[in-house]
Amino acid sequence: MYVSDFEDRPCKINPPDIKELRFDGAYYRIDEYKNLLAYFFYDNCIQRRLGADSNHYNRFSIAQSIQKIIDDFNAAAKKNDQYFGDGGYSVTSSQINLQSIWYLPQFAWATFTYKGTIINDSTIVFTEYRLPKEKVYRNDSTYYHFVKTNKPDSLKGNRWKDKKWYWR
Numbered sequence: 001m002y003v004s005d006f007e008d009r010p011c012k013i014n015p016p017d018i019k020e021l022r023f024d025g026a027y028y029r030i031d032e033y034k035n036l037l038a039y040f041f042y043d044n045c046i047q048r049r050l051g052a053d054s055n056h057y058n059r060f061s062i063a064q065s066i067q068k069i070i071d072d073f074n075a076a077a078k079k080n081d082q083y084f085g086d087g088g089y090s091v092t093s094s095q096i097n098l099q100s101i102w103y104l105p106q107f108a109w110a111t112f113t114y115k116g117t118i119i120n121d122s123t124i125v126f127t128e129y130r131l132p133k134e135k136v137y138r139n140d141s142t143y144y145h146f147v148k149t150n151k152p153d154s155l156k157g158n159r160w161k162d163k164k165w166y167w168r
Helices: 064-076
Strands: 026-028 036-041 046-052 085-092 095-104 108-122 125-132 138-149
Touching: 026 064, 036 064, 036 085, 046 095, 085 138, 095 125, 108 138
Parallel strands: none
Antiparallel strands: 026 036, 026 138, 036 046, 046 085, 085 095, 095 108, 108 125, 125 138
């Protein structure tokens, strides 16, 4: 990974800009394949993403399902970096940009960018998805809804936390 791989640098926030973004839980959605996808936001500009297939969560008990995944993560002795996708975010007014580093097949890494709008403190809609290395550019709307839950530690198992080229 090189600095030039990033479209934007994370951690561009101004405290008045984040009044609608909540840090005391997760923003989640259930996708068309019935997978649970959730984002955790931290005030240190880190975001973490988790995913679980329909066999590993209860759709009627999202907060408890997320807690079970976090408990498994906390109990993991090694390979705990496989639980979450990590990256950063920036907020300007009601606009939010996420950037994550994703593993691609054939031993490659790439940056993935989501752009969207914070509708209110319980809803974020992402409308743009970019994975330039794979030539993926999509524009559609996916809504994430807030659920109050515990969060994983933002740095435990975060493989990018010590990379000076990623953080300002």
